[in-house]
Amino acid sequence: MSFLDAVRGQKEREVAHLKAHPAPERRPWDAVRPFADTLRGSRGIIAEVKATSPSRPDFRNPSSPGNLARWYARSGAVAMSVVTDAANFGTSLDDLATMRRAAPLSVISKDFIIDPVQIRAAWAAGADAVLLIARMLDDADLRAFLAEVHALGLDALVECHDGREIERALTAGARVVGINNRDLSTLETDIARSERLLPRIPGDVVRVSESGLERRADIERLAGRGADAFLVGHALLLSGDPGRKVRELNGREDEDRVRVKICGLTTPEDAALCAAEGADLLGVIFAESPRRIGVDRARAIRVAAPYARLVGVFMDQDASLVAQTAAACDLDLIQLHGSESPEYLREVRRLTGRPLIKALTPGQIGDDTVRRYDEARYFLLDQPKAGGAAATGDPDWLEAAAALAAQGAELFLAGGLDSGTGSAPGGVRPFAIDICRAVEAAPGRKDPGRVHRFFQEVIR
DSSP, X not given: OOHHHHHXXXXXXXXXXXXHSOOOSSOOSSSOOOSHHHHTTTOEEEEEEOSOOTTXXXXXXXXXXXXXXXXXXXXTOSEEEEEOOHHHHSOOHHHHHHHHHHOSSEEEEEOOOOSHHHHHHHHHHTOSEEEEEGGGSOHHHHHHHHHHHHHTTOEEEEEESSHHHHHHHHHHTOSEEEEESBOTTTOOBOTHHHHHHGGGSOTTSEEEEESOOXXXXXXXXXXXXXXXXXXXXXXXXXSSOHHHHHHHHXXXXXXXXXXXXXXXXXXXXXXXXXXXXXXXXXXXXXXXXTTBOOHHHHHHHHHHSTTSEEEEEESSOOHHHHHHHHHHHTOSEEEEOSOOOHHHHHHHHHHHOOOEEEEEOGGGOOTTHHHHTTTOSEEEEEOOSSSOOTTTOOHHHHHHHHHHHHTTOOXXXXXXXXXXXXXXXXXXXXXXXXXXXXXXXXXXEEOHHHHHHIIIIIIO
């Protein structure tokens, strides 16, 4: 029995339940947000949410739908998708409603629709579009379901896998056609399917490529074949840092560029300045430090730099407090700068669902550091302050950086990095450099001239 055959039986039972408990007659939401018009010509990312996946039995998404929705919107996604099939993907129409409240993007409900009652349920939950899989519907149902979708003011993404299905979708009146690079019978993926089939969809129809998209080169390759937008799920959720992955796929961040984190921000004005100059990440400190701030100030910084990725820095603080602060300040990442154990990292990850940066000293680096701290997405290595300077480099610091890099870690390097191009001495190329004092006028206050010179002369 194929995956689709098994799903159909499940959906028949769900349909019976929905018919016994019909959706409200009035939609308790604001107006339907445009989906098709938003996608047309955008070359943008439709960012997906799901908790599990039949094609990846080991996959578990630890991040909440609301957090993901905010990260996706902040990172430039043009729309969102949620797989509303709890039995197989662990997410439902309740999660769709959460996402709609969390971000201003349109959201598509991706389900295995076999009856109009499912369309009405998605409409009532706040969907702006629904998925119709051509392979699951005969011609009469496809026409009827599209009519129901359009009568409710929604859009439909009609998913196809071959040329015959594209012809059927167009004949039925589809306005948005998707090419799923994953075969739903075998769950195998091949993006060459989009390359072959996209040119067969007329230019006045919105064209979407779905699944198997891993890098910016994939997006550019299929945009050249006529794709208007790209529905991406696995690549985001398996990356360990979905916000970063959206930025890479839509071209906001060069996948191979050294990023810049400006840390120790204490005012909304400085945060806005650093974001405008080109900082990829902004750091706010909640641990003991001359630059420590509270939740209210961090919230003000979030408002001042709404599209920036905000990193909260903690040191040996209660995990529940870290989680509460992360939620209150809408942090994108959490940096742990103390003696936190691998077990502590697992607890923080469980409580927050956020990517973690673990700061370490050279003396803490061993042969299995990355494996032991398996919940850390990134590692930060701080060069000793006493006598440390990036131009020469502390030998232990350089050796530790090389050891972490050899273990596959993506590194933030910090400590005296106020000159050069961001490539550390010794040939270690970090994921990011972490700057604080080098651009300050005083502890916690950034100097606009130094910030500007840093980005103009050092980074560019």
